[in-house]
Amino acid sequence: MHPSISRRVNNIWHVACVSGRSTFLWDLSMAEVVEINNLEDLEPYRLAWNALLHQTPRSSFFHTYHWLENYWQHFGHDQRLRVLVILANGSLIGIIPLCVRTERYQVGKVQVLGYPLGDWGTWYGPIGPNQSASLTMALRYLRNQPRDWDMLDLRWVDPALSSRVSRAIQNVGWQSHVGSYQQVSVIQFGNTDWQGYNAALSKKWRHEIGRQARVLERNYKVSFERHRPQGSSCGENDPRWDLFDDCLAISERSWQSESKTGNTLCHGNVRHFLSTSHRIASHLGMLDMAVLKLDNQPVAFQYNYHYDGQLYGLRMGFDRSFAREGPGKVLMSRLIEDSFSRGDMSLDLGIGDFDFKRRFRTSVETSCRTSCYPWTAWRSQGVRLTRWIKNQLGPGGISGCNSHIKKDGECRSRTQEITS
Template identity: 30%
Template sequence: MIAIAELTSIEQLSSMRLLWRALLGKTRGATFFQSAEWLEAWWRYCGEGQTLKVLCIGVGGKTIGMVPLTVRRETTDVGRLRTLTYPLDDWGTFYGPVGANPTAALYAAMRHLQQSPRDWDLIDLRHVDEARLDQGRTANALRMSGLSALEQTWAELPAIRLDQWDAGEVFARHSQLRRAEHQLSNRGRLISIRHRPAGNDVGPAEMRRDLLDDCLKLLRDRPENERQLIADAYHAAALAAMVELNLVYLNGRPAACAINFVNQGEVDVFAAAVDPELAPAATDVLRGRMLLDAMDLGDTVFRFSPRTAWLAEGWSNATLTSSRHTHFASVGLRAQLLRLNQWGRRLLSQKPVTVSDLPA
């Protein structure tokens, strides 16, 4: 028998953290963005005006999965609509349910939404890794629950697959790195630092708050709530041994930085910045050191979100496509108007609707 508990406040997550962490460890292709700690940090700085809806899926008295969702009002071509979606906001590349059985979790979650009092106008599941992880699960869960949905492209983002670099590529990247290092070294003392806390006992020394502070100096133009989110997410990911810092210093001052989330050889570039006075050489040093050192650590792929895609320019050798699945409430006039609007635009263009085409 399937049982579903609906968590609607961030305080309720504290009692679920250990269980959530265990489920995350069983999730294929998991990232830190799917952790309870990410949701707590994201909610603290980005959740204002939204309604939390975390669905805990249980079978036979055992929790098998979590489906984290949020309801928020978004501006569309037909006015503001209540949108039920994943809590990511383009900070990462992909998102999905937590647990070893995403098929059962998604189906149970969609059935629950279909049968519960509706507090949304759209179900808009974005950032779905259709090709690698989802493989039709989201579409099937919606359809089997009686929720018709429009499937579209959400975003196409760059990636760097280190496992596809041959000897010639590695040599070319080393040469590019040496040229950039030589250029910056002519202006003073150049230092590169990579810090990746490891193990289950990360203390103050391993946190390296000093390095994080230098990253935040380079990110000073970002809104304050984003800087606070970056700092809190870094601390939480460090405690979980799922983060790394990459920094380039020139004459003791930070010149470039990247904060990444890591898990089992896969890296998500979370936040990055370069001193504009030192670009593009500082960009090449940051990127070159980060990627070439990663090969020695056994990392296989770097993924770049819309916020960090600029760092992959000229180095990307793969494109990652995420999809979105949108169900429009059948009894909502504006939701149906939006559905007709989007179907019409899709038919006229004869191509998938991308993130830039649709309400954000």
């Protein structure tokens, strides 16, 4: 395949897209799809990508051009990039980042076409406001191309978009299958204030946090520091490498540091990727991190990305030698109170139904996956069958029917350090 392919999508469909109070009709007979297969050819679209980001539903640091560029430079060596740029009536209306990667299932290795997120975030999808139109055109284009994949598996889909994704797949003559993917704990800040949130916590939990905070104040000099630069465009892009190093040091003293397959901040297979992401997030004004110190010694951290009031908790951890003092809970409580004062909207605590997440969260959100299993791809049909059997038998019915190849640096489960 040529590194960059331009192809007109010939059909007579029209798609209505609503933006604010205006409705635009895109004539798909005038649609053009440009396929990009390497970063060099994608570079000219950087500015357009950045412009569309602000109009993208549930956009985050992971939707930025810079994040994809960094991710691909570190982990794209055994994947195939397929970014589809969607043009209609001469206007760029959307960008759909895709890739083909190898995943292992019970039927063997399967070539999967999907989004290039690698479970680092919670939500993903087309870049731009006209997601239904972009998906329709992209899928029409893919249907007319030689298939280099066994299975289409679009994960991290917003439930509000999942039905439209399914219809877009069906509109090109394919069968679609929609299911739940991951469940995350979320703290919503916009519906109450700190006093109301704190009062809604269980009495036992409030008492425990208060008691541990008083013990720390009595025995140590306690300091809480949070850093959120506004970005280079505002003349404020200090990455505070000293605080980042504090987070690394705490991570090295956390219980997960002994894992041989983990991907905490300190693990070698992701360390350079995450440090580069740190610099990029600081430059974009999307970095947020907090450290709790006892007698000037870093003992707990929370490392986030943020965009438009939405916080994403990438990693958290505490020094396990201080486990009895509960610095993790104290740090989280202070961070939540500070987020209320800053006017933040939400904090995504990530997947995993840990006790502390249940106690702090105000809601649970579930992302979707929309899949297509071509009849002529027998491996794909094997995956479909094992998923169906698993759904019939329950979560423990079949071992490993959804297992994947764990690539270096891929955050398969995004399990975070437990907060003490």
